[in-house]
Amino acid sequence: MCLKMCACCVGLALIPLSLICILANALLLVPDGKTWSSDQLSLHVLLMAGFIGGGLMVLCPGIAAVLLGIKRCCGAGCCEHRYRVPPSIFSPAFGMLGAIYCLLVSRAGLRIGPKCLMNGKWDYHFRESWGAYLSNRTQWNLCEEPPNVVLWNVTLFSVLVAAACLEIVLCGIQLVNATIGVICGDCRKKVGSAH
Template sequence: MCCSVGFARSLGLALLPLALCCVLANLLLLFPMGETTYVQENRLANYIWYFGGLGGGGLLMLIPAVVFITLGKCSCCWNESLMMCGSVLAAVIGLVGSGYCFVISGLTLMKGPYCFTSLGWKYPFADEGGRYVLEPKMWSQCLQPLHIVEWNVTLLCVLLGLAVLEFIICLLQLGNGLVNAICRPCCYKQEYSLNA
């Protein structure tokens, strides 16, 4: 049990910086190149307001991180099977949060930035299916905010990568928790029969 608890705690410690990076990346998306005028004038892509990194990959991810880190600290209150079941539930919450972050970031990347073009404010890459990401020559269509395509592509790719890492970590703990919740009672029976 102590090995699985130690493993869960290390996973929780790994989740904390990932969650903080998701929050930071999402906040940076709200302020292209550090400018506050675009958020005040509501000149940002719609999906950015869904807060995939802030909510899903960030704040929601703090729940499994805290549960994994504190696993076993209050053994007086919980038996080991309940403790592992709690970590499984927290891992499921983490999977939902990282999945939400991944989907929202992917949709935002596919649609492209909302920017000022020669035809006014619009989504110039909305019908491209995300191909614009691999064709930097097209990026000059966005005149304002300056370098918005590079800004969005970089931050959204970071969010996608962080969401995948968070998903893998929560999946590992889901497996760890399920194995321990199911197999631990069997181990107790074997130990009891050996001692008897």
Template sequence: MCSGNCAKCLGITLIPLIILCILANILLFFPGGKPVKDSHISVEVWYFGGIVGAGVLMIFPALVFWGLKNNDCCGCCGNEDCGKRFAMLSSMLFASVGFVGAGYCFVVSAVALNHGPICKGSSGNWTYPFGDG
């Protein structure tokens, strides 16, 4: 099954990307490699876009795609194609979970880019210099 080989390759490729997204989100809590106060970290970091969206919600499709080639049972209810149909249905359902995770990560990133970073101003206060407020 050619699509099974492609799905397995996709699942294996997603695993390192998931790990990189989680690490990138964790590194946002340590700007400059040092721990800082909670008030010096922008609000969007606390939305956990890389951990939840690109990490937890993407691990499910990656694992399903990785094992999709092996998910070819001999059939149920006397129908040989039942196993293949279930494998395709499960891959579509988990792909939609991954789509939701990618959308969440995208929205959090877009909000963070729109809001801008939190910086120490000339008066010593921590503010968003590029924000509207």
């Protein structure tokens, strides 16, 4: 398979994943569909890992990979050239860092649980459970405000974890693909070359 075609396919997969991360992070900011003050939201939501890490930091390499695949795989003899080192290697590495950031923050958000009002106090009431609250759904109703915040956070942070894992894999594939492209050039021979 043409290395540039692989880059294009990876880019086309990364773009929707990054948009999913941005959307999930935006929804985390409005639990139960309402706005809350920043001191009533979890730190893991405010770190914007889905927007910045899994979103923008992955969207840029995704677009770059698609453009690289389109630009380099069209035209006579274009695939004889090797990838350019800075954009082709650093771009997926940058995206991988963003996806790892998203994964780490989202996993911590799942483990610690949301910040919510319980017994008149805003706090991380599930912090000491080390994630055990995830399997005990009867505890989820103990949060008085925001309503259904535990389900909201668990669902959206789980989406971010899954998307970030896929992004890490895809950025890793593109990093290997780009490294091979830099070292060996593309797999297609120059059109019209002598046999």
